[in-house]
Structures are given as structure tokens and as C-alpha cells.
Amino acid sequence: MIGRFVARRAAMLVVTAFVASIAVYGALFIAPGDPATLLIGGGKPPSPRLLAEIHRQYHLDDPFFQGYWRWLTGLLHGDAGQSLTYKDSVTGLITERIGNTAFLVAYAAVLIVVPGIGLGTFAALRGGVGDTLVTVVTTALMAVPTFVMSVLLIWWLSVRWGWLPAYGAGTGFTGRLEHLTLPAVALATAWVAYVAQVTRQAVRTELASEHVETARSRGVPERFVVRKHVLRNAAGPLLSVSGVAVAGLIAGCAIVEQAFGINGVGALLVQSAAKQDLAVVQALALITVVVFVTVNTLVDVAAAALDSRVSLKDSA
Template sequence: MILRFVARRATTLAVTLLVASVVIYGALFLAPGDPATLLVGGGKPPSPALLAEIHHQYHLDEPFVQSYWRWLAAIAHGDAGQSLSYKDSVTHLLADRALNTLFLIAYATVLIVSCGVTLGTLGGLRGRWVEHLTTVVTTTLMAVPVFVSSVLLIWWMSVRVGWFPAYGSGTGFTGRLAHLTLPAVALAASWIAYVAQVTRSAVRAELASEHVQTARGRGIPERLVIRKHILRNASGPVVSVSGVAVAGLIASCAIVEQAFGINGVGALLVQSAAKQDLAVVQAVALVTVVAFAVVNTAVDLVTAALDHRIPLGERA
């Protein structure tokens, strides 16, 4: 049963990635005009010789299916092509920026899980005023867009107070930690609120459940009731929403990287799109989709493993 469930999720993931790769590569051919002129850019029309060279280099003179499989096979072997604007291989560009993005996402994930679960648990377990305060704080955080929170954090924590640098990604662990604190907070703020609200609702639902009342009636210490009967049973939706949050970070980190001048993959996507460097855009978009799909699949598997109340065969 478990192997069947894992196999079904793996098949869904493979099909999703295959369809996404077709869409991403096909966007080059769906763009108005000749894709070669988009690759060249500039104000003057390119010469026929240059267009022919680009057609040959990017296999645009081949049928779509043939050129698509050639591109996909090259991607599978770690070759994402050459960037026209950066004059470098796309794989090298991604590798050079991946560490900053991974550090930023990991930092934001730690903030989301620790702060979100703590706020939600306190709001669910404590008195009414704590619950109201948690609701006000989380609602406010959810209402502030990422780019607004980025500007506010730069103005307050960097310009006014001077506690954190406002630009760049730093070097080394401590340098990255200092430079990426504000970007991580801006990236995580709204997701902290989302995780806190889901955690609070899950904890409140478990508090009113029959098994918790039975455990308390049997005289089990309150700390054990909270740890074994409330938090453990509330972990399913919390893990699920935390996974959605991490996947959301992958999609939204470009905004924060641009705002704070971080040399990351998200900023590379924005810059390459502005320069119509489609080889880079295709590669970054594919990496983003792969990461998003893999995280969601992993969350599905973890959530299914935690929720023993539903048989694996009945889970969507």
C-alpha cells in the first residue's frame, strides 16, 4: 500500500515535470515573431546571416519535437545552453547564484516554521487576549505585500537603526547571515502569519476533541497532553501548510532578491527576462518548477505518513 502510494506520487511528479518542460520550451515558439530576433534583441533588425547562425545554434531550424528532445536531453546532462547577454554557460550562471538563493530560502523556512508554529500554538493554547493579539499580528502580516515589507525593513532596520546591511548577499556564513536577515524576514513575514493561523486553528480543534478530554480526565499531566495529544495530532495540517510556504518562497524570492540586491537565481530570472535572454529564462523557469513540484510531493508524502487516521489508499 505504501509503495503504491509513493509510486503514484512519483508518477504524478514525473508527468507534471514533463508537461512543464514542454510548456517552458514551447513558449519560445509561441512568442510573436521569429524567436531568433528575440534572442538577438536590440533596435536594428539582425542580418539574415546572423539569424541563420542563431537558428542553427539553438536548433530552431529543426522540428519542434526534435529540438525539444535535444534540449531536454542536454538539460538532463547538465547543459542548459549559452547565455547571449552574459556570454557564459547557463549552468555556470545558475551554480554561481544558487547558494545565495538556497541560503535565503532555508533562512526564511526556519523563520516560518519556528515563528509561525510558536505564534499559532500560543494563540491556540493561551487565553483569549493572546489569541486576539495573535490574530491581529498575523492578519496585519498577511496584508502587507513582499515588496512593501522589503522597503519598510530597509528604511527602518538599515537606514534608521543601522542594524543590518541593506544590499548584497555577503560572504561566508556570518556575512550571509547578516546580509540575508532582512530579506529572509521580508520573504517569510506573510507565510509566518499563514502558518500561525493554520496552527492556531489545528490546535483549537484538537483542544476540543474527545481524546484530549479523555486524556485530561485520566489525570495525564497537561504538558504530556499538549505534546502527545494536541501538537502531534495537529502536526499534519501544520506540515502541509509549511510545505506550501516553502514552495511559495521559491516562487517569490525573485522580488526580495531584486529589492535587496542579492545575486541569486530569482534576480537572474528577472534580469534575463528584461534582456530577453531566453536560454536563461527557460533554465531558471524549469529549475523553479522542478523545485516547486519536488517540495509539494515531499510534503504530500510526509503529511500522509503523519496522518494515520486515513488509509493510504484513500488519500488523494
């Protein structure tokens, strides 16, 4: 049963990626402007002959399906085309920058999952003042946009106090850890609050469930009830919301990388979109969609496997 469930999810992933590739290529295919002007620069208007030669060389005038098929088959072979702005292969540009983004996302993911689940569990189990305090703080943090949090952290912890650097990604593990702490915190803050709120509600729901009351009436120690019945049964929803949060980090990377001057794929996407560098934008947009859907697919499979109350047949 689990094998069939995974196969169905994998098939859905492939179909979603295929549809997304058509949407990404199609949206940029009909976008206004002429990318060929990037190679010519300013000055007097280019000659039609020169523009035609650039269009031919970079296949800018290919029919939609012909251009899409060339682009898709190239991607499947690791060739995402040439960047008109950077005069380099798109694959090389992404490979050069993806390490910084992957480190940032992984760092922020740890800052989301550990404090988020910890705070939500604490609030649900303790109640009272602790519950109120966690709820108020997390609700306030959820209302702060990522770019505002980035500016506040730069001003407070870097400019005013000088505790942490506010620019660049650093080198080596310790250098990256130091330079990416503020960006990771800015990226994770709103998601930490969201995970904490969902965790709090999931744990409170399990605490009020019938099987927990039955276990308590039989004299089962509270710590065993919490670990065996409450947290275990709440693991499915917690894993799901954590997966959505981690996948959502991909979209927020562009804002944070721009704010902190990080040479990552998020900043590359913003810069390339501003310059109409279609090959880079197409590749990064598709990669973002595929990674997002892949993470959510893996989370769905793990959550279904952990939560015995979820029917794999129905979930598929």
C-alpha cells in the first residue's frame, strides 16, 4: 500500500513539474520587451540585421513548441541555455550560487522547526501565562513582513550593536554561519510563529482527545501520556506544517538575499528578471516550483507513514 501511495505521489510530482514547465516557458515567451537588446546596450537604436542575427543565434524567434522542446530537453541534460546578461551558462551561474542559498534555507529551517515546535508544545502543555505570552509574541511576529524584519535586524544587531555582519555570505562553515545568522533569522521569523501556532493547536487537540483521557484515567504517568499519545499523534500535522514552512523559505530567499547582499540564486532571480534575462529566469522559476512540490510530496509521504489514522488509499 505504501509503495502504491509513493508511486502515485511521484506521478503527481512529474505531472506538476511538466505543467509548471509549460507555464513558466509560456509566461516568459509572451513577455513584452526584446532580450536581444541586452547584448547591444545603450546608444543609438540597433540595426534590424544585428537584431535578427542575435535572435537567430539565441533562438529567440523559434516557434513556441520548438523553443519549449529545445529548452526542456536541454534542462534534462543539464543545459539551461546561455545568460544574455552574464555571458555565461545558466547552469554555471546557478551552480556557483546555489550553495549559499542551500545553506541559508537549511539554517532557517532549523530555526523554524526546533523553536516553533518547542514553543507551541510548551504553550499547549503549560497553559496560563506561558500560553498567553507565546500566543501574543507569535501573533505579533507573524504580522511582520520579511523585508521589514531584515531592516530591523540589520539596524539593531549589526549597525547599532555590531554583533553580526550584515553583508555577504562568508566563506567556510563558521564564516557562513556567522554571516547568514541574521538573514536566516529574518527569513524564519514569521514561519516560526506560524509553526508554533499550529503546534499549539495540534497538541491541545490531542490533549482533549478521548484516548488521552482514557490513558490518564488508567493511571498512566503524564510524561508517558504526552510522549506516547499526544506528541506521537500530533506528529503528522506538525510534520506537514513544518514541510510547508521549509518549502515556503524558497520564495522568501530572494528578498533576504537582496537585503543582505548574499550572492545566492534568489538574488540572481531578482536581478535577472529586472534585466529580462529570460534563460536564467525560466530555469530558476522551474527549479523553485519543482523543489517546492518535491518537499511537499516528501512531507505528505512521511506524514501519512507516521500517522496511522491517515488512510494511504484515501490520501493518494
